[in-house]
Amino acid sequence: MSLSTRATKVIAMPTKYLKEALPGISVSFEFFPPKTADGATRLDEAATKLAELSPDFMSVTYGAGGTTQDLTRDWVTRLQKSTGVPIAHHLTCVGAARQDVDNLARDLWAEGVRNIVALRGDPPKGSGKYEPHPDGYAFAADLVEGLLKVADFDISVAAYPEVHPQAASAKADLDNLKRKLDAGANRAVTQYFFENDHFYRFRDQAEAAGITQEIVPGIMPVTNLQGLVNFSSACGAHIPQWLVDMFDGLDDDRETQAMIAASVAIEQCRDLYANGVRSFHFYTMNRADLTRAICHALGVRDRAAKHAA
Numbered sequence: 001m002s003l004s005t006r007a008t009k010v011i012a013m014p015t016k017y018l019k020e021a022l023p024g025i026s027v028s029f030e031f032f033p034p035k036t037a038d039g040a041t042r043l044d045e046a047a048t049k050l051a052e053l054s055p056d057f058m059s060v061t062y063g064a065g066g067t068t069q070d071l072t073r074d075w076v077t078r079l080q081k082s083t084g085v086p087i088a089h090h091l092t093c094v095g096a097a098r099q100d101v102d103n104l105a106r107d108l109w110a111e112g113v114r115n116i117v118a119l120r121g122d123p124p125k126g127s128g129k130y131e132p133h134p135d136g137y138a139f140a141a142d143l144v145e146g147l148l149k150v151a152d153f154d155i156s157v158a159a160y161p162e163v164h165p166q167a168a169s170a171k172a173d174l175d176n177l178k179r180k181l182d183a184g185a186n187r188a189v190t191q192y193f194f195e196n197d198h199f200y201r202f203r204d205q206a207e208a209a210g211i212t213q214e215i216v217p218g219i220m221p222v223t224n225l226q227g228l229v230n231f232s233s234a235c236g237a238h239i240p241q242w243l244v245d246m247f248d249g250l251d252d253d254r255e256t257q258a259m260i261a262a263s264v265a266i267e268q269c270r271d272l273y274a275n276g277v278r279s280f281h282f283y284t285m286n287r288a289d290l291t292r293a294i295c296h297a298l299g300v301r302d303r304a305a306k307h308a309a
């Protein structure tokens with residue numbers, strides 16, 4: 001869909017939001033491996049609640065520099081068993097020889113894991129610029145190719161509507177995305193963004209470049225604005241001033257922050273839907289409440305409600 005043909009904005013009254021379930025939506029949810037026992041309990045609870053929404057898949061991230069390799073694998077197999085939802089294992093190229101990555105992929109396949117989010121990854125904080133491991137996969141496109149030699153995984157790759165910060169140019173970054181998809185990845189999931197026009201422009205450019213696979217927007221409900229501001233410049237996502245203004249004065253009021261976060265994300269998803277998007281990937285930050293509220297407002301219902309209907 002080109003910029004010129006898309007609707008400019010969803011102008012719908014809040015009451016209409018609540019009445020009207022949007023048909024044809026599919027969702028996926030991302031978690032990170034917690035480091036504490038409390039965090040583990042919270043993740044188990046969040047995954048159980050969000051699994052009720054029948055996502056296409058849920059995923060568990062891999063720490064920068066591969067620091068949480070074992071934790072990621074443990075959580076992927078644990079949540080796949082406990083929820084019955086396919087769980088994608090994020091996997092990066094950082095600090096690992098090809099053989100080690102291939103062996104891990106083989107083990108995952110043997111354990112019933114079929115979904116992988118294949119990434120280059122970043123070096124651990126403070127360790128300077130990314131250098132490929134001498135015997136490793138250098139970039140995500142190489143990793144996709146290698147993984148598909150191991151087994152027929154369903155693979156998601158990363159995309160950057162506002163351009164990856166280390167890309168030589170927007171064109172080079174798009175060429176790289178095409179390489180990853182041409183290597184056999186099934187879809188691209190984007191870095192979060194808050195101005196949908198970035199996404200629409202990027203999708204148009206991807207289409208013009210011959211990319212046919214789905215580009216799934218990554219939706220970040222804002223749970224910690226300052227943390228997000230600190231993190232965003234390094235990851236190719238811009239925090240608009242209107243968003244900063246919305247959270248102004250709410251530092252000590254988490255409840256109101258959560259309400260605003262949900263309403264911002266609902267409005268963003270409605271606009272994306274009006275412009276042809278049907279799949280949404282949520283960065284849950286291991287919390288079910290916000291993501292569940294956003295999904296509910298979009299008409300995504302849990303299994304029990306579907307069966308009762």
Ligand code: FAD
Nearest residue numbers: 061062064090119120121139140158164166167173190191
């Ligand atoms: P690539 O696609 O390999 O691209 C990296 C950069 O190199 C780009 O600038 C690209 O244009 C450039 N490039 C690619 N190929 C070449 C080449 N041949 N020559 C020169 N330049 C090239 N990080 C984690 O550590 N763990 C995670 O679990 C994780 N999950 C993520 C999930 C999603 C949905 C997203 C969007 C990001 C995630 N990240 C994660 C962050 C990601 O690892 C970083 O953004 C990383 O810097 C780039 O990874 P990539 O897979 O996009 O890299």
